[in-house]
Amino acid sequence: MTDALDVAVRLLLVFVAFLVLPLVVGQTEHKVMAHMQGRLGPMYAGGFHGWAQLVADGVKFAQKEDIVPKDADRRVFQLAPAVALLPYLLVLVAIPVAPGSVGAVVDAGVFFALAVMGVGVLGSLMAGWASANKFSLLGGLRTAAQLLAYELPMLLAAASVAMAAGTVSLTGVLDAFAWWWVPWQIVGALVFFVAGLAELQRPPFDMPVADSEIIFGAYTEYTGLRFALFLLAEYAGIVVLCALTTVLFLGGWHGPWGEDGLGWLWTLLKTAVLAFVVIWLRVSYPRLREDQLQKLAWTTLVPLALAQIALTGIVKVAIS
Numbered sequence: 001m002t003d004a005l006d007v008a009v010r011l012l013l014v015f016v017a018f019l020v021l022p023l024v025v026g027q028t029e030h031k032v033m034a035h036m037q038g039r040l041g042p043m044y045a046g047g048f049h050g051w052a053q054l055v056a057d058g059v060k061f062a063q064k065e066d067i068v069p070k071d072a073d074r075r076v077f078q079l080a081p082a083v084a085l086l087p088y089l090l091v092l093v094a095i096p097v098a099p100g101s102v103g104a105v106v107d108a109g110v111f112f113a114l115a116v117m118g119v120g121v122l123g124s125l126m127a128g129w130a131s132a133n134k135f136s137l138l139g140g141l142r143t144a145a146q147l148l149a150y151e152l153p154m155l156l157a158a159a160s161v162a163m164a165a166g167t168v169s170l171t172g173v174l175d176a177f178a179w180w181w182v183p184w185q186i187v188g189a190l191v192f193f194v195a196g197l198a199e200l201q202r203p204p205f206d207m208p209v210a211d212s213e214i215i216f217g218a219y220t221e222y223t224g225l226r227f228a229l230f231l232l233a234e235y236a237g238i239v240v241l242c243a244l245t246t247v248l249f250l251g252g253w254h255g256p257w258g259e260d261g262l263g264w265l266w267t268l269l270k271t272a273v274l275a276f277v278v279i280w281l282r283v284s285y286p287r288l289r290e291d292q293l294q295k296l297a298w299t300t301l302v303p304l305a306l307a308q309i310a311l312t313g314i315v316k317v318a319i320s
Contacts, residue, residue, distance in 0.1 A: 025275050031043075036283045085120075098264035127140060143217065173247065182251070191301050200241060202234070
């Protein structure tokens with residue numbers, strides 16, 4: 001296989017995963033919430049176990065009129081959903097699924113992933129500013145404030161793993177992984193995962209969106225497929241967050257009985273379990289207030305992440 005064909009195949013596989021996995025997470029969320037909250041509707045659409053619920057949602061969004069507010073900045077308003085969605089595609093390209101199976105090897109993969117994920121907030125800011133709606137603008141500003149609070153502990157937790165592995169390459173982290181890292185880096189893993197949930201505005205950290213209270217914050221004026229793209233960005237973000245947590249803290253393709261060519265299966269299984277946890281948290285906990293969001297980041301997650309870095313430094317010195 002020529003180099004050009006190899007790259008094309010890898011990118012095609014990443015693109016297919018980007019199209020399929022967020023939809024699988026969305027369908028799973030329908031089913032998990034239906035079981036945990038006794039919702040009957042999502043269990044009947046289409047017959048067997050409500051298999052057509054996701055199809056029904058897609059048809060619903062496609063049929064809705066695409067409305068742009070009269071005073072909105074039309075070009076920015078229309079571009080915002082793509083800006084919110086595309087960063088997750090770029091991150092997915094750099095995530096290793098199995099030995100030799102990665103869309104593109106990035107030497108600074110850890111920081112590339114976190115930097116590109118942070119770009120997604122521009123979609124919310126653009127949506128809030130361009131909507132010509134002061135409540136949407138406030139929702140966008142809340143989103144930006146939340147990103148500033150939670151990006152720091154997320155970066156510090158990832159830096160701890162990079163210190164332990166001696167590299168900022170995602171594949172390098174997996175090559176250096178040892179199972180005794182799991183209890184050693186567990187605090188960093190929790191900080192990274194919680195901060196990631198807040199960055200994605202997933203419950204219980206969805207105060208900037210708060211669909212039942214402030215009508216989706218920065219996305220209030222969006223309808224139809226443009227609104228669906230914001231929802232798709234949320235589910236794509238779940239896939240990326242869970243995959244990054246798997247790679248950085250849970251050993252990625254490393255399984256308890258060896259890889260034997262099934263490393264990709266271990267990566268997908270760990271990612272799926274974490275995605276279920278994300279859904280479970282939505283069903284189980286009420287959202288925090290805005291001040292509680294900020295307090296959790298600055299008084300709990302940041303100190304814990306700094307403590308994890310200090311512990312990593314001590315351990316690295318002790319074993320060197």
